[in-house]
Amino acid sequence: MVVQIELTDDDVNRIFRALADATRRDIVRRTLVAEVSVSQLAESYDMSFAAVQKHVAALEEAGLVTKEPRGRERIVRGDPERIRQAQRLLDQFEQIWRSRIDRLDALLDEKE
Amino acid sequence: MVVQIELTDDDVNRIFRALADATRRDIVRRTLVAEVSVSQLAESYDMSFAAVQKHVAALEEAGLVTKEPRGRERIVRGDPERIRQAQRLLDQFEQIWRSRIDRLDALLDEKE
DNA sequence: CTAACGTACAACCAAATGGTTGTACAAATT
DNA sequence: AATTTGTACAACCATTTGGTTGTACGTTAG
Numbered sequence: 001m002v003v004q005i006e007l008t009d010d011d012v013n014r015i016f017r018a019l020a021d022a023t024r025r026d027i028v029r030r031t032l033v034a035e036v037s038v039s040q041l042a043e044s045y046d047m048s049f050a051a052v053q054k055h056v057a058a059l060e061e062a063g064l065v066t067k068e069p070r071g072r073e074r075i076v077r078g079d080p081e082r083i084r085q086a087q088r089l090l091d092q093f094e095q096i097w098r099s100r101i102d103r104l105d106a107l108l109d110e111k112e
Numbered sequence: 113m114v115v116q117i118e119l120t121d122d123d124v125n126r127i128f129r130a131l132a133d134a135t136r137r138d139i140v141r142r143t144l145v146a147e148v149s150v151s152q153l154a155e156s157y158d159m160s161f162a163a164v165q166k167h168v169a170a171l172e173e174a175g176l177v178t179k180e181p182r183g184r185e186r187i188v189r190g191d192p193e194r195i196r197q198a199q200r201l202l203d204q205f206e207q208i209w210r211s212r213i214d215r216l217d218a219l220l221d222e223k224e
Numbered sequence: 225c226t227a228a229c230g231t232a233c234a235a236c237c238a239a240a241t242g243g244t245t246g247t248a249c250a251a252a253t254t
Numbered sequence: 255a256a257t258t259t260g261t262a263c264a265a266c267c268a269t270t271t272g273g274t275t276g277t278a279c280g281t282t283a284g
Contacts, residue, residue, distance in 0.1 A: 009134040020128035022121040032209045072281040080209040087202045097144045097192040184251040
């Protein structure tokens with residue numbers, strides 16, 4: 001089992017910030033489907049290579065993708081584990097909500 | 113059952129952008145636990161009332177909280193449904209990953 | 225060897241973000 | 255009626271973001 005390292009606020013900020021852009025979300029999708037080089041990614045979007053490079057860098061800092069050298073290329077891979085961490089973060093909110101409902105229910109039961 | 117309106121890219125941007133800030137995440141948590149006024153929220157954070165007001169506005173535009181007038185106060189409530197929508201978005205990424213793995217598995221099976 | 229390819233990185237720019245203070249006004253309190 | 259409370263909103267400012275172009279450099283192809 002993978003050890004859960006606690007995410008700092010800044011980590012979480014970077015993760016959600018990285019996901020708050022349509023181009024970056026698309027890059028995550030594509031790199032989850034298959035390995036792609038930065039230049040291959042860049043062909044898909046109506047912006048400069050450097051701009052795509054920056055998006056990949058933002059995703060890498062957020063831990064949502066990893067980059068590995070292969071010859072002169074850099075292969076980008078989406079990291080499903082980081083996605084799951086983000087899911088867990090949202091699940092915490094869900095839990096907070098549910099525990100509130102549970103408390104309200106308990107209160108109603110008492111009054112019966 | 114609630115009808116699922118398709119979220120635009122901008123909607124999704126706003127949701128994740130809103131979650132990419134520790135103060136705003138805290139506001140979401142607090143307003144999921146109980147109804148709170150904007151001024152009550154503002155007491156908790158080391159920034160001006162206006163700054164907190166802006167954070168609440170960002171969350172409201174993202175649909176993560178709703179604001180309702182009560183006398184001179186504005187009551188803020190977290191919206192669990194929007195959280196679930198965000199979860200579904202992350203789940204789509206998860207699905208993409210899983211279908212890739214499934215395809216790889218199928219390929220291996222064929223070769224046996 | 226030379227040329228083309230893929231990447232890194234710096235410098236620059238406009239727009240957005242996240243904070244501030246100040247003003248205005250309705251609602252509640254005294 | 256006068257004051258305080260809670261909010262809205264504008265103006266302002268520094269920093270960050272998201273794009274650009276240009277330069278440099280290692281790797282691959284001819």
